[in-house]
Amino acid sequence: MKFNFHVSPNIKGKQTTQSIMRDLTIGLLVVFIASVIYYGTCWSMTYALQCILLLASSLVTTFVCEAVFAKVMKKEIKSYLKNSFGWVTAIILTLMVPISTRIYALVIATAFSIIFGKLLFGGFGQNIFNPAAVGRATIFAAFAGMTTNLVTSATPTTVLASTYHWLPGSAQALDAFLAEFGGFSSLALGLYPGALGETFTILILIIGIVLIIRDVIDWRVPVVYLTTIVVMSAIVALFAGLESYHGIPAIIWYPLIQILTGGVVFGGVFMLTDPVTSPTSASGRTLFAMGAAILTVLIRLCANLPEGCLYSILLMNMFTPLIESLLDGKQLEIKKKAIKGFICFAILGLAVSIFAATSVESVSTTMKNEINVQEENI
Numbered sequence: 001m002k003f004n005f006h007v008s009p010n011i012k013g014k015q016t017t018q019s020i021m022r023d024l025t026i027g028l029l030v031v032f033i034a035s036v037i038y039y040g041t042c043w044s045m046t047y048a049l050q051c052i053l054l055l056a057s058s059l060v061t062t063f064v065c066e067a068v069f070a071k072v073m074k075k076e077i078k079s080y081l082k083n084s085f086g087w088v089t090a091i092i093l094t095l096m097v098p099i100s101t102r103i104y105a106l107v108i109a110t111a112f113s114i115i116f117g118k119l120l121f122g123g124f125g126q127n128i129f130n131p132a133a134v135g136r137a138t139i140f141a142a143f144a145g146m147t148t149n150l151v152t153s154a155t156p157t158t159v160l161a162s163t164y165h166w167l168p169g170s171a172q173a174l175d176a177f178l179a180e181f182g183g184f185s186s187l188a189l190g191l192y193p194g195a196l197g198e199t200f201t202i203l204i205l206i207i208g209i210v211l212i213i214r215d216v217i218d219w220r221v222p223v224v225y226l227t228t229i230v231v232m233s234a235i236v237a238l239f240a241g242l243e244s245y246h247g248i249p250a251i252i253w254y255p256l257i258q259i260l261t262g263g264v265v266f267g268g269v270f271m272l273t274d275p276v277t278s279p280t281s282a283s284g285r286t287l288f289a290m291g292a293a294i295l296t297v298l299i300r301l302c303a304n305l306p307e308g309c310l311y312s313i314l315l316m317n318m319f320t321p322l323i324e325s326l327l328d329g330k331q332l333e334i335k336k337k338a339i340k341g342f343i344c345f346a347i348l349g350l351a352v353s354i355f356a357a358t359s360v361e362s363v364s365t366t367m368k369n370e371i372n373v374q375e376e377n378i
Contacts, residue, residue, distance in 0.1 A: 015215050020275075021085045023216045027207040028091040028270065031197040038190065039099060050099055051196060057103050058090040061110040069119045084124045089113060092132035092270055095197025096263065096310075097139060098155070105143035109135040129317045130277045133310055140310070155194045156181055156261040161306040167236075169362030171245045174253070187260040198263040208269035217273035220282060221289045225268040228293035230255040232353045236301070239357035264296060267309040277317045283338035284323045290345040292316045294352055301356040 032055060040048030063081060070080035093110060113135030121127040159180060160166050168174045178184065181192045190199030197204075212219040233255035242250035259265060272278065272292055279285050292312040299308030326341070327334050 017083075017085075020216050021088060023211060023214055024270070025088060025091065027211055027216075028088070028095065028197070030207060031095055031200055031203060031266075032091065034190070034200050034203055035095070035196045042191070047099060053103060054097065054099075054101065054106055054196070055091065055094045057107050058094045058110045059087055061107045062086040062090040062114055065111055065114040065119065069115075069123070086114060086118075086124075089118070089131045089135075093135045095266070096132060096136045096195050098195055099193065101139065102143070105139055109138045109143070112138045125276055127276060128320070130271055130274050130313055133271060133313050133317075136310055137314065155306070156187065156192070157300075157306040160257075160261060161300070164363040165360050166301050167240055167242065167360055167362035168257075169240070170243045170364040173364050174245050174257075184256065184260065187257075195263060195266075198266040201260050201265045204265050204269050208265075211269070217269070218282070218285055220286050221273045221278070222265075222268035224286050224289040225272055225293045226259060226264065228290050228349060229258055229264060229297060232293065232297045232349050233258040235350065235353035236297070236357040239354055240360070240362050242362060258297075258300075262300075262307045263309045267292075267313060271313055272316075277320060279320055279323045279327070281324075281327055281334075283334065283341075284320075284327050287323055287338070287341050287345060288316055288320065290342070290349065291319065294345065294349045297349075297356065298352050301360050 032051070036048045036051045039051055063086065066081055066084050066086045067077050070077045090110060093113060094106065097106060097109075113131040117129050117131035117134035118124065118127045154162075156177075159177060160168070164173060164177060168177050178187075181187055186192055188201050190201060190203070192199060208217070208222055211217045212222075234251040237250035237254035242254055244250055245253045268289075272289060279288050292309075292315075295312035295315055296308040299305055299311055305311070327337055329337075
C-alpha cells in the first residue's frame with residue numbers, strides 16, 4: 001500500500017457534498033430496485049410491497065425526526081432536511097434488514113439511529129457512529145425474534161455460524177451448505193432470501209466501481225477491507241486444513257465463501273466509506289479498513305454471532321478519533337507512523353487468522369449429521 005502525502009495549499013476537489021450524496025443515493029436505490037424485482041418475481045407481489053413499505057416507513061420516520069429536531073433548534077425545516085441527507089441512512093438501514101422485519105420494528109430502529117446515532121451529536125457531519133449501523137444493531141438486540149410470516153428461513157451466515165462453525169471442512173460439507181442456497185452463482189447474484197440489499201454481491205461491486213470512478217468513495221476502503229478478509233480467510237483455510245472442493249484449493253473457495261455471504265461487500269462499499277465516521281486521511285482510512293476486516297473475521301469465527309461486519313464498523317468508529325490523533329503532525333512523521341501502523345495491523349491480522357484456525361474446529365459431513373441428530377433428540 002502506497003501512502004501519498006501533500007503539503008498545503010491543497011486544490012479543492014470538484015465533488016460537493018450534494019453531488020456525493022446524490023450519486024450514493026442513486027447507487028443505493030439501484031440495489032433496492034433489484035431487491036423489489038427479486039422478491040416480486042421469485043416470490044410474489046406481496047413481498048415486493050413489503051420491501052416498498054419498509055423503505056417508506058423508514059423514510060417517513062427519518063423526515064419526521066429530523067423535522068422535529070429542526071423545529072426545536074429553530075432552523076428552517078426544508079433547508080435542514082435537504083442538507084441533512086437523512087434519507088441515505090434510511091435507505092442503508094432498510095437494505096440491511098430482512099424482508100420479514102416488522103414495520104414497527106424498523107420504525108423504532110430508524111428513530112433510534114437518527115436520534116441517538118446522529119441528532120444527539122449535533123446532526124449530519126458530527127456523529128461518531130454510523131447511524132444505520134446503530135439502527136441495525138438495535139433490531140438485532142431488541143427485535144430478533146419478532147418477524148412477519150414471510151421468509152423466515154436461515155441466512156447463509158446463520159447456517160455457517162450455527163452448523164459449520166464458519167469452517168465447512170470437507171467437500172461434502174460445502175456441498176451440503178451450497179445446496180441450501182443454490183450454489184456459488186446464487187450467492188454471488190443474491191438469489192436467496194436475506195437482508196434486502198446485502199445479498200446482491202456482484203451488483204454492489206459494480207456500483208462500487210462506478211462510485212470509485214466518480215470519486216464518490218475512496219477506493220482504498222473497500223479494496224483494503226475485502227482484500228484483508230480474503231488474505232486472512234486464505235490463512236485460516238491453510239492452517240485449519242480445509243479440504244479442496246472438486247479440485248479448487250481451500251485457499252480459493254473459502255475466501256470466496258467469506259466474501260459472498262453476509263454484508264461484507266455491502267458494508268465495504270456503502271458503510272465503511274462514510275466520510276463522517278471514518279478517518280479523513282488516506283492512511284487513516286487504510287488502517288480503519290484493515291482494522292474492520294480483522295474484527296470481522298475475528299467476530300465471525302470466534303464469537304457467538306452470525307455476522308461480524310456490522311459490529312466491526314461500530315467498533316472501528318470508536319477508534320476513528322484515535323487514528324486521527326495518531327496520524328497528526330508533520331508529513332514525514334505521519335508517513336512513518338502510517339507505515340508502522342500498516343505493519344502492526346498486518347501482524348495482528350496474521351495472529352488473529354492463526355488463532356481462529358487453531359481454536360475453531362472445522363465441521364465435516366459426519367459431524368454435521370451428529371449435530372442434526374443431537375438437535376432432533378433435544
